[in-house]
Amino acid sequence: MKFSDGCLADVCASHRGSMELTESSAPSSCRELLCCLADCHRCLLRGSPPALSAAQVAELIFSGVCGQVPGGQVEKSADAVWEVTGFSLSLLGKICCWVSAQSLHGDSWAAILRLLLEHMDVMAQLVHHFRAEDQLISHLAAKTASECVFYLLSTSGTVSPAWQWTCVQAFSSSPPAPELDACLWSLTEVLKKLLRQSHPELLGELVATFDCSLTALCCKLLPADGTEVPVSGRWGTTVCLLLDLLEVLTMSGVTRGGGVPLRSQRIPGLHSAALLTIVSSRSEYFVKKRILLLLKRFLLQKLGDDWSLEGVLSTARERRGPSADGRALAQSVLKAVADNWLQSVQVEHAVFFGGARRRQQNEGLKPDGTLLRAVSLVLLKSVELHFQTAAAGVDSRMEVNSYLGSLWTFLRRCNASQVEVTHPCSWISLLFGEQDDDLMEAASAFLSIFLSYRQCSGLEDFSILExxxxxxxxxxxxxxxxxxxxxxxxxxxxxxxxxxxxxxxxxxxxxxxxxxxxxxxxxxxxxxxxxxxxxxxxxxxxxxxxxxxxxxxxxxxxxxxxxxxxxYDSSDESAEETPDPxxxxxxxxxxxxxxxxxxxxxxxxxxxxxxxxxxxxxxxxxxxxxxxxxxxxxxxxxxxxxxxxxxxxxxxxxxxxxxxxxxxxxxxxxxxxxxxxxxx
Structure with a gap:
């Protein structure tokens, strides 16, 4: 939303003269400040201009973000400061979101936002909260900063210097800590917004800005050959946030068209061996699971499926085809399987909405089907890619038998079927029957593997089928x-x-x-x-x-x-079918x-x-x-x-x-x- 020069002049003049107006009526405690902010929030929800001037509202929000009373008094109650800070961050984030979406009438809310970002440097206060030990404040600050950064990018094409500097420093040198987590989450959110709004130029420039620092971060967090994987809880949380960012970065590389992707957009392929090492290490189970799901989506070319990207995803699928990074990942997977990687992959019991359940005596719990399907599809797609890109005349019979034999052994060890399986072809129904999209991907991969197998075998049809x-x-x-x-x-x-x-x-x-x-x-x-x-x-x-x-x-x-x-028969929405004799x-x-x-x-x-x-x-x-x-x-x-x-x-x-x-x-x-x- 743009401002006229006259409007901006009036707003700035109002800001310069606001001290005389607010000194007599300024809130004297956090409780009064919270009431004033609540009034502003109600006006925002109604879509009406605030009762106070733009400068007054901006000063109230800025004071709340800083956790200070406008009169300069120090609040003794930590809970009151926490409440005001959290409410101010939420209000600022909502204003940014609604102004960016142009869902508010008039210029008053946009003027408030302009004052906060350009004249009060509220971004410096937001990134200061990134390192807060309170996880809620840190997350709210990251969320609000993301909204503000996207607003600046979409309106002026500029990046906040304070936000950029904080993120680059965190990626380059910070150990796993609240600040690094907030920076990872914030950048991920901004990139998702740019993908949804189809801003390819801004997206490319932003990724290029962080390319070197993100590459250094991946080298630091993802283990090199022979390096022991950390097992601390903070490391696991940071790695999961990094995985979310890697998915967005890789997706941005796919959607950029014919351009050469940056190094930070190729991490799943370049660091595939390190990711597989984490899966077989003693790190937290949820980290291993997140890595396998990322690798599965990468090989299936389904990155960003749950982000509601719609047109972006359809454009990416039009360019569907094995990439160099996909082939590199496939080779890493097959090499790991040949080195008995599957034997070190641990599978826990399935979890439910209420969490995990302790095993009772004589009770057989199902293994984690999500992880089993992910491992299986990663291997199947890797075998498929390997034979699609193999040189003509390569005999794939022994390799197919070896890789699939390792997979069936792994599934039996994990008790994936709960019963004895005498016919290996039935694994596809046993394993993927509850997830139809994975089932079709597995069937398609098996078909490709079989056709490659058949082409190079030289056997008659019935011998091939046996x-x-x-x-x-x-x-x-x-x-x-x-x-x-x-x-x-x-x-x-x-x-x-x-x-x-x-x-x-x-x-x-x-x-x-x-x-x-x-x-x-x-x-x-x-x-x-x-x-x-x-x-x-x-x-x-x-x-x-x-x-x-x-x-x-x-x-x-x-x-x-x-x-x-x-x-289907149990669905309330299913139409009644006429019995077929x-x-x-x-x-x-x-x-x-x-x-x-x-x-x-x-x-x-x-x-x-x-x-x-x-x-x-x-x-x-x-x-x-x-x-x-x-x-x-x-x-x-x-x-x-x-x-x-x-x-x-x-x-x-x-x-x-x-x-x-x-x-x-x-x-x-x-x-x-x-x-x-x-x-x-």
Whole structure:
């Protein structure tokens, strides 16, 4: 908001003559000062100008921020000073926020802000509070300073010298302390605001200002090779604040376009080994978890997903592709896994809204699923990136088996499934079933790994699928298990296709292209796969399982009808569905057909068990497997029909023509298969 020269002159004249006006009516105690500030706050909430002049209000706020009574008297009560200081900081921050958003009428509040920032140097007082031992005052000061800095940047393009100097000094030399924490939080908040408001030039200039000092800070806080990781509580808090800042900095480097990112915008890649070292060290558990979540978002290219950046995120995703830093991180992860890094990663029990829970006797607590999913996705994406960028002709078979074998061993050690897993392909449903966005990312990564594996293996299709099942990366198994977890409900697939919250569309199209080229392998996966040995998602550990951790017989398991990723039937907003006579009253035995008896007599370690070099579809499938295959094809056919109907009515959010062609081709593959022809 701009001021006219006449308005500024009147305000400054009012400020110069305000002492005579306020000496007789100035508050004489912190209590009176608090009442005056409360009156100003009520006017602000109403959107009306304050009853006092701009100079008087500015002096009241400045006195409150300093913790002093305008008359110069010293308040003896520390609680009263604390209350006035906190209220003044909050009021100043709200004024800054509302003036920046131009949500206030008139120039009075903007004039107050201009007086405080340009004539009273309130920023020097704000950064002084950064080092306050009281965490609330320090945080309020950082929050208010961030609002003021953003206001100055957006109106005049200048950075407060006091704020800049304080932050640079803290980043360059300060040990973990309240001042450093406040500076980290404040800079993070300012950068987020600039990202939201799409100020790329200001963003780039600000990052460049702090590039050297932030690089020095990362070298100081993140351990070098052979350096022992600190375990103090203050260090952990500071590192978590640094991780938040690193996410914003990396995001700012992604959104800047074709420019070369600064060193401080590349920390996750440059210091990836140090970050992995912290995860395997004796540092606090919450620090390890935050690091893994940051690395996961970095590899998935989902930085800033929870910041409501909208247009910024869509722009960044348009430039989606593996970066040099992403490849460097992937190589660090794979090197660490080869050096038995997973054996040193500790996983605690899952926490709840009420905090952690002590384990009772004979009670099995679930491990921390968030951390397990993060570790798994970091490794899977690293393997995917490694093979995407590997030289042509590189044999990936041994590497895939080694990395995925290490992951399954890690998950078993952490008791991730609560039951014995005999078929590695079922890990994807067991581990990611409660988090659909992670599930789709994992399925997409597995598909990429398998396609790279298949391209360089030189084996025939059935031999490849056997090895893929042994490694847990058979895409046919994953897709059938996904549909089973959705109860073969095409409407949920439609939700995934329309939603932008997962990468399902990308995964679905890639898988359908592969499926039409390997229909026989898909039919084999329908007929010779094990059902995942797990309880329903979200249920208590061991519920529905036999004592001692053994799985129930297939006909007794509730898994026969599938595990829903989301319990749509329990939602109050779900529409009532008309019972389908073909789907209702189906027992698990009907769903899986006679596969249960086949599974009891055949090994379950692989999806494909072949006694012939080229088995026919009739030899691969019995009636139970035929039922599973028909349900999959029926689900895809229903999906094609509803997408076609929506496209005809111009209600589908994008052009699905290519997808519809793929779905139609899958139906043709089924109709031309020997099994379908034999049933006609």
């Amino acid at each position: 090895e893929a099942c042994a490694s847990g990366c058979n895409p046919h198994c994953h897709f059938v298990l996904l549909l089973q977890s959705l109860s073969f409900d095409h409407s949920i697939l439609l939700d995934f296709l329309i939603s932008s919250e997962t990468c399902f569309l990308e995964y679905f199209v890639r898988y359908l292209k592969y499926l039409q080229a390997d229909w026989l392998g898909f039919t084999a996966a329908c007929g010779h796969r094990t059902v995942p040995l797990a309880d329903s998602h979200g249920s208590e550990p061991g519920e529905g399982l036999r004592p001692g951790g053994s799985a129930p017989p297939l006909e007794e398991s509730s898994l026969g009808v599938g595990l829903r990723i989301v319990e 073909n789907k209702q009253s189906e027992s698990p035995t009907t769903v899986m057909g006679d596969v249960s008896s086949e599974l009891k007599t055949k090994p379950s370690s692989s999806v494909v068990q072949s006694d012939q070099e080229c088995p026919t579809a009739a030899a691969l499938l019995e009636q139970g497997a035929c039922d599973t295959l028909c349900r999959v094809v029926s689900c895809l056919s229903e999906l094609r029909a509803v997408v076609t109907r929506l496209q005809t009515k111009k209600l589908f959010p994008y052009n699905p023509s290519s997808l519809l062609k793929l779905l139609a081709h899958i139906e043709n593959c089924h109709q031309r298969s020997p099994l379908a022809l034999s049933q006609k």
